[in-house]
Amino acid sequence: YYNKLIFEISKPGRVGYSLPQSDFGNYSLADLPQSLRRTAPAELPEVSELDVVRHYTNVSNKNFGVETGFYPLGSCTMKYNPKINEEMAALPAFTSLHPRQSEESVQGALRLYYELAHALAEISGLAEFTLNPFAGAHGELTGLMLMRQYHIKRGDLKRTKVIVPDSAHGTNPASAAVCGLEIVEVPSTPEGTIDVAKLEPLLDDTIAGIMMTNPNTLGIFEKEIPQIAKLVHGCGGLLYYDGANLNPLLGRCRPGDMGFDIMHINLHKTFSTPHGGGGPGSGPVGVAAALVDYLPRPRVVKHGDRYAVEGSADSLGSVSGFFGNFGVMMRAYAYILSLGKENLKHAGELATLNANYVKESLKDCYYLPIEGICKHEFVFDGLLDKSTGVTTLDVAKRLLDYGYHAPTIYFPLLFHQSIMIEPTETESKETLDEFIEAMRTVAREAIDDPEMVKSAPHVTPVRRLDETTAAKNPILRFKDLNY
């Protein structure tokens, strides 16, 4: 087990780089005033190239990726990240472009941006997209800014509240708060969907809009959505669609058609770009026609057969230094071109098939609080047998021993022992069957040998961590490690 930090293999005098000889004569940094220069050099590592390569190879082996094994992480859509996307994103004809080159010299890049935006618009049933937001949460923030900008530009300044279901992702309320909106929670029915009866009284002229996911975080399709849309629009609010759960609806149902005015899409979920250990993602935001002028700058538009960069006067402003995570867009567009209209639809329905198959295969061991057909994911509320003392955390940790990533746990907050499973469409029946068997084994172990489950994992690179001390006395850099 490799457990060194790069600093711990450093030695003065080693180098891992080569730079060209320069021949610019007598110019020297030493001519800069001493008062503007740092006094001591930064203590970066001094290592050879092989040191670096071996280090980050060995460090990588302590990680688990989609290509290592099954990753049934609910609400994260850990589907296969196709290799052709990586190949396309590495093309020098794109990677070498400076973001401030002239429009004339980046027509290919602008066209790609434009075409991807329009493909997303078609898939969503909305009028237009910006691809600038960097991630899902950033898309949410941008989307809420659009919502506010819409009301502000209409002079409708009272609308400072946004309705969020109690089952929402944590980013929803956080994004609303960053955007200066007050959160109003709407409770769920026992079936896990928005309680329309309780929504109605909340709707007045202070409501900027509602943020929803559909299917929601329980994987349940909110079938009252036409009525909700009517009610919210009726009170002058807008509907925001959190696209984190878009995958199962591909080819079946479009947010725009459901009545949503604004949405974001996580390219790193539905459109197969890699999660990269926590980014870079990409969170394009789409809007209905009435909001197009408020989209952030820069905007890529088409005049005849030329592409141009613009920004309307009514734009909400900029949310990114340049065009967003362009490299991620290249991957997502390669994916859309690869699947084409016919396979996009299959992706959605097979993701739904996989989720329901796992759900039905395990509901005799794990407690399924909400019955019925789910979409891309579903939630168990812990083990069916509550007598063992084995928690959802224990189940999750024990699954690591069996070579699986754990499902999402303790979310949504509606249940105490949530286990949220999303298999995605790229997993085979055999993989699901093996996972089902592992889940069943853990359920049996919880009865037969609860202590063993509670002390899991046993065969991972490290075992359970002391998170309390880590938070109490945070050691956040090498310099602060004491031996």
Next chain:
Amino acid sequence: YYNKLIFEISKPGRVGYSLPQSDFGNYSLADLPQSLRRTAPAELPEVSELDVVRHYTNVSNKNFGVETGFYPLGSCTMKYNPKINEEMAALPAFTSLHPRQSEESVQGALRLYYELAHALAEISGLAEFTLNPFAGAHGELTGLMLMRQYHIKRGDLKRTKVIVPDSAHGTNPASAAVCGLEIVEVPSTPEGTIDVAKLEPLLDDTIAGIMMTNPNTLGIFEKEIPQIAKLVHGCGGLLYYDGANLNPLLGRCRPGDMGFDIMHINLHKTFSTPHGGGGPGSGPVGVAAALVDYLPRPRVVKHGDRYAVEGSADSLGSVSGFFGNFGVMMRAYAYILSLGKENLKHAGELATLNANYVKESLKDCYYLPIEGICKHEFVFDGLLDKSTGVTTLDVAKRLLDYGYHAPTIYFPLLFHQSIMIEPTETESKETLDEFIEAMRTVAREAIDDPEMVKSAPHVTPVRRLDETTAAKNPILRFKDLNY
């Protein structure tokens, strides 16, 4: 531990590819006569793209490469394989070239071939190189063909014997045999070098030449080489240099200057191209001026500033379908350009430094049969303490538990318990110190707990294998596996 074969995850109907729709009308393979078509389809796997990616990722994790850890494999020069070489070898401007394009359209590729050949000539002190041979052994064969062609073209047809030291690599005698030469072994002195006194009587007009490595497989420089060259040349024979051990001499001593007429180089050793689990390598062969006309076809030559493909009438013929392993040449040339004349020399001397350092640090635990300064490698004859019953095989297997690749064992054949260690120049003192410590630990364990060492390895993906049954009842394909 992942232990499936790709066939075992196959299921009828799955696919892992996409091909374009074709639109050529009614042409159909079914129009071929049935008698020319296979009757049943080949039972290749049917798997999805993710299946394939996950499978070969998991399978890779059962392997150990230079980037996993230290690889002190004697006579194999397992140095770091620089990443820039891989980047250069992947350039589409080269990888997309058909080998039968016109000279005019491949001037860059021909120039690279030509320049690399001439750099190798400069490094070796020889007149010219062919890069066509695919590997070291193939280079040997080509070199011996050159030797024979030389004598044949001079009408000197009696020369059918080649002298090989008893310490030589197995490929030396095997190559000679394939080339139709009879092998005459010359014994080593107790100091491990060629016994010149015993060489002299062997030299007569039936001798085509001698094959040598220098430093030899014990890592010892054959300092009598000027005299040997004089003797062999004196009898009308040629000297062949096996370049497997060239690395330590870089910048210090050139085979051509030592008197060698022919040599091969392993680009996958001295010039840092990856071994790839057993290839592709590349075995360029260089010759002194008198042999240039005998080089194999095709030859790349330069006229003015244009590069052309030729083959002389006296050429020995072809040894390859096209130009050899061109992709490997690209890597080697990137390496030579990167190091430049100044660093090539450092590579050799630091490789020598590393070998001597390990040797001196372990000779109190392992039996060093030949004292003195070695070059890139050296040989122990097992543990110093012979009483434990722990063999060289056991030591090697135990090292695997400590995260090292084993040294080369039971070669050279001069000793019964050979342990041949070649650290290469890309390893740091810290890595060597840790390895030395592990070797010392194993020596202690051999005394304290010999059974544990004899049953090693204990923590590898698999443990010792039943090689006897494998050879007695060979199962060589999936179809023959019985469950």
Next chain:
Amino acid sequence: MYKYFPHTESDIAEMLERIGVSSLDDLYAEIPESIRFDKDYNLHQSMSEDEVRSYFKELGNLNHPLISFAGGGAYDHYSPSVIAQLIARSEYLTAYTPYQPEISQGTLQYIFEFQSMICELTGMECCNASMYDGATATAEAMLMAIAHAKKRNKVIISRTVSERVIAVVETYARFHGVVLDYIPEKEGVTDKAAMEQMLAADDVAGVIVSTPNRYGIIEDFTGFAESTHAHKTLFIVNADPSAMAVLKTPGEWGADIACGDGQSLGMPLNFGGPYVGYLAATRDLVRKLPGRIVGATKDVDGKRAFVLTLQAREQHIRRQKANSNICSNQSLMALYVTIYMALMGKRGLQEVNEKSYAGAHYLCDKLLATGKFSLCFDKPFLKEFAVRTTLNREKLLKHLEEKGFLAGIPVEGTDDALLFCVTEKRTREEIDNLVSLIEQEG
């Protein structure tokens, strides 16, 4: 079936049977008919891999990569070959956020190394796991100041900060209800006296400046920390991390927060992204830092290990009470720059700056020598500098573009100034060619 979907027909049939429905359509039965999408998307049909390659090649041919003498937030530094190949390892590339630390030590460890190195470069005491880019990192720094101040909702930012950064900070400020004011510039640098006047009302939560600034000038922040701290105001410095290997760091200037874009640490230009933002602070602000933070700890066997820590700050716990909504960041790009910093190391990053400095000053002198350029400000600079030209700027840029050069970028708000940048990648030959093309002009 398609290559990304492993379902055979018999698989589907068996799975439907277990679910107890008879078709895939049945899985969508609850969707009201009025909102079902029963057409085909108006999109291209499935392209095979080679068709995708051809299409991207066609698009690529519409781009014109140029030899870059432009900076302005995106720098053409040397990218070591090692990095792209290491970050492509699927264990890094295809992993999720390290919420299961037992099988995510790879990600957690490199983030810890990233935090450590960014602290070294910036002279700060703690740092988070990365931000989207330098502009949003600066906006988040502003939000930190607001959250820290509690009762103040004003932040002031120097006009010498890059206009790209200001644009994003403005957006965040407007929607978050932050009053954003501007410290005027004076001879190309922040007007310190004006800043002090603005601080006097004791209502400013934070001051934002940058170095090098939008003109490439290395600003002198002597006394800035004292002035801001005297008014209980946070001092925020947006700093190019590459340049921090040689310039006085935010830490040395007494900053409370440092932020900026890591693109200068060897990342490809990539038409503007993905890059990586960083956000670092003094130790006492650690609980105000947004986003993920990795800390060292031990496992139950006593093995050193790393974990996401201080999560109580984050959106998934605090929801609307979080200081930030950041969730996904630019983790893989943090790995990119971590490997870059490891390779370049203590000496290499200094050398990058030395060579960039020499090249930039060489170009600057040659441009001045043509007689067609004059410095906008006579202030110390590193790799970027602003000059006014007597030539027609737009015509010049277009002409040089046709010759394969990106000859700087127009300085916003002027019609005759250009911001040039020279990194260690630019050779003397390239510079001489550029200058002689300019000499031939008008």
Next chain:
Amino acid sequence: MYKYFPHTESDIAEMLERIGVSSLDDLYAEIPESIRFDKDYNLHQSMSEDEVRSYFKELGNLNHPLISFAGGGAYDHYSPSVIAQLIARSEYLTAYTPYQPEISQGTLQYIFEFQSMICELTGMECCNASMYDGATATAEAMLMAIAHAKKRNKVIISRTVSERVIAVVETYARFHGVVLDYIPEKEGVTDKAAMEQMLAADDVAGVIVSTPNRYGIIEDFTGFAESTHAHKTLFIVNADPSAMAVLKTPGEWGADIACGDGQSLGMPLNFGGPYVGYLAATRDLVRKLPGRIVGATKDVDGKRAFVLTLQAREQHIRRQKANSNICSNQSLMALYVTIYMALMGKRGLQEVNEKSYAGAHYLCDKLLATGKFSLCFDKPFLKEFAVRTTLNREKLLKHLEEKGFLAGIPVEGTDDALLFCVTEKRTREEIDNLVSLIEQEG
């Protein structure tokens, strides 16, 4: 110190001290002065990574990649993106030959899969771990026949085998003392009657033929196995493995040995290499196979595992008594084609051939329709075919090259015949463009 050498000055000093010498020069003290090299190499000085990139780019710009309608041993088939990325994993790329099976199961397993798939494609019973290329594999097949026959030293080879393969077989034969005779061709295929006459003397160790042959013709080997076996002669078929997904296999034709080049299994053209040879045989010839062979076995815990087996055949054991000197082979390329065969699978490789067949016949008909071409032989073909042209061949090739096409390759020994090849990568548009350029010609 240089980036590939981790030695600091203090390291070197400490290491020299332990060795007991005082300088690096001392490590070379035993080399006689007369043969020491004390100059600098006449080579370029060290180039930085970016300089290496620039130099390779400069060389690359001197090449002209063409749309390939050429085969002749190197086929422009579709290469799935997955493969290059998987074989770049350093666990595969930087490993040595799997001599330590406990930590080499990765290599050993894929070789086992390679052997299995090649057996499937060729209809043979065993196969080795790979050969250098198709030409040397054929030469080794000849050596196998000689070793097997013991007292015969003649092999006969059909004139319809590719001239590139024959050239290599000739070289090996000459130096190994094998008498190599040629079976004449008749109407583009092997003259069976002539072969039978040559076999009559009972002195032939092996017969070598190929399919598709040098003209792209699918030869009919009905009766060949019976004829050769009647004379205790081995029947050796050089076969394109890609085509074997649809054509009658060496196994079905009754071959004792199959050999050929795996390049057609999706490998990049790469200016001729690295490719990968294969060599497969009937079970009773397994101990005559040269090179490495992997077999299944178990470890001491009973786990299934793989190991190099039958090593008693090999050069490192048998030395001069080995049948072959092969040591390094093309292992990583064997992995390449193994992954290719897994991805394409049972159905995909058939589809490749169906599409290639359709494209080739479409092109052929269009060429014939121009009136400027006629078929050399009216025989069945798959993706390659030879036509005579009334145009000036060399001028035509040059003209089409300028337009970006590699329009086939000249058939050796003719001055008017061209061998065209169409793979599934060629689109109808490309073919139509080629033909219309040809139509405009002379």
